[in-house]
Amino acid sequence: MYRYVVLFGQHCKGEGSAVDEALRDIGLQPKLASRRFTLYASADTPVFRLSSNGGAFVGHVFSHDGRTLAGTELLDASPRRKLAHHVVDNYWGEYLLIQAPIDDTEATMIMRDPSGGVGCAYSLREGFATSDISIAIRAGLYAKRVDWESVQGCLLYPQLKTGRTALAGLQELLPGCQLHIREQAATTEEAWSPWDFVSPQRRHVDRREAQAAVRRAVTSTVKRWAETDESLLLELSGGLDSSIVAACLLEVNARVACCNLVTPVPGADERRYARLMSDLLRTELHVATLGFENARFDFPPPPHAFAPSTWFLQHASDELNESIGRQLGVKSFFSGGGGDTVFGYTRTAAPAADAFRELGMIAGIKATHDLAELHQCTFWKAGRLALRKLTLPPKPPRSADRTFIAKAPTEDAVALHPWLAAPDNALAGDRERIFDLAGTQVFRDGVSRGAKWQLRMPLLSQPVVEACLKVPSWVWITDGRNRALARDAFADILPPAVLHRRSKGTFVNYSGAVFRRNRSQLRDYLLAGELEGHGLLDTDGLRRFFDRDLAARDESFMRIFDLCAVENWVRHQH
Secondary structure, eight states: OOEEEEEEEETTOOOSSHHHHHHHTTTTTEEESSSEEEEEEEETSSSEEETTTEEEEEEEEETSSSOOOHHHHHHHHHHHGHHHHHHHHEEEEEEEEEEEOOOTTTEEEEOOOOTSOOOOOOEETEEEEEEEEEHHHTTTSEEEEBBHHHHHHHHOOOTTSBBOOTTTOOEEEOOEEEEEEETTTEEESSSGGGGGGTTTTSSSSSSSHHHHHHHHHHHHHHHHHHHHHHHEEEEOSSSSHHHHHHTTTTTTTSSEEEEEESOOOTTTTOHHHHHHHHHHHHHHHEEOOOGGGGGOOSSOTTTTTTTTOOOOHHHHHHHHHHHHHHHHHHHHOOOOOHHHHHHOOOOOHHHHHHHHHHHHHHHHHHHHHHHHHHHHOHHHHHHHHHHHHSSSOOOOOOOOOOOTOOOOOOOOOHHGGGGOOOOOOOOHHHHHHHHHHHHHGGTTOOOOOGGGGGEEGGGGGGHHHHHHHOOOOGGGGGGGGGTTTHHHHHHSSOOOOHOOOOOOOOOOOHHHHHHHTHHHHHHHHTTTTTHHTTOOHHHHHHHHHHHEEEEETTOHHHHHHHHHHHHHHHTTOO
């Protein structure tokens, strides 16, 4: 994990102070000092200075041809006031850019890369920004206090970052945004937006060109991360997304190992497909069983988590994956996380509606046939659904989940995340893809192994996301296949059984079994907890739910796990 803290305001020039000594004691050293800020980082966190700029990068930055960025190259290419936009237009990686002001008229600028690979939480009042709130706490910069209004927001929107954390006085700089700090005031603005890449001017017209662009972006990104880390453990789920990541590791100069998790109940055993890919890589597949004894609800959340983010399944899989990674001595974990979103896995009629709107009747009819084949329904049903998408007003980007929640004020999700503010003329498929992309920003937060190793999600890296956004939504369902363009892009590498499968593994059966085995414990955990004590839960509704038997295929118990994740996080903040 990247570990840094930026001090500004009262702590800016703190050499020899208690804060300075505390930071040194926990392994952070001063890397850059200016009139307005001081940057500390751990020895294994890459930092390089922009010599004539008074700024620095924390993390890894690459050019589009894979070269590691040189500071002088960047400075020569960009005017100072346009540096952030120049970086996101010409470079990618996992980084934080810090730019010092040259005079009192300028602000200190901090920018977080679009993938969010380097965390950034900040407090204007206490004068710091950091990748890990535990650093600020241990250095005496911050005293932890739960923000109950924000906790309420976490319950309503469990899969959405908003810039608010669940700790009082602490904000998060969202991926792709820049923060401008002047004294005790600050403003934020977007430096990168996914909406720029779905415009008609940037959209791929030729399918072959789109296919080549996606393959090039995925292959080069996976290769660059693998050779940067030198040794890695690939989490092979057996699905298409992690299999594509595996295919891109065939020719890399790095040590690659693979792992897979299975459960005691049907639904999640993907060893057959995972082993096809590990055999292709000529490496052993390390299989671990996620037993019922691994399912815990009261566990320490990741120390860097400043909001509820980890539920029991994440924690249990973390422990097993960490055990394998520790045994193998790897430097990083690789995941296919985010692949469904970037590769256009859709469950609605939006692609057909987009084809009608953009290309007319013939393309629309073709896309409707593809949609019918994809969802195994009649052409007429697919057509009716596409017509509804074309004619009805778009749905809100997020709806608050009020299940088992006491009466709460309505929050406007659009105002909480800039990517949810869709342009008026946005296509339905682009709206859905980008709204889902905003949801992927929570993926890193709940993963505790990301505090000890580098956690790479190459399919959410900037070059891959941009290449995939340029592909029209209807192309992703060609011939009635989900993620069709990604399948075709890697058709010459993937084993046929992986390439052509339509099913997906799921942990729902395991989660349901865990719920049934722990029903009484879960009831007591929520009805005698912190959330109930602060009046946030509909306790009568919860009692009725726990008292009834679930029907077959009823997955409403998953909401209980959302509540338990928040309850667990809150309990561990004291």
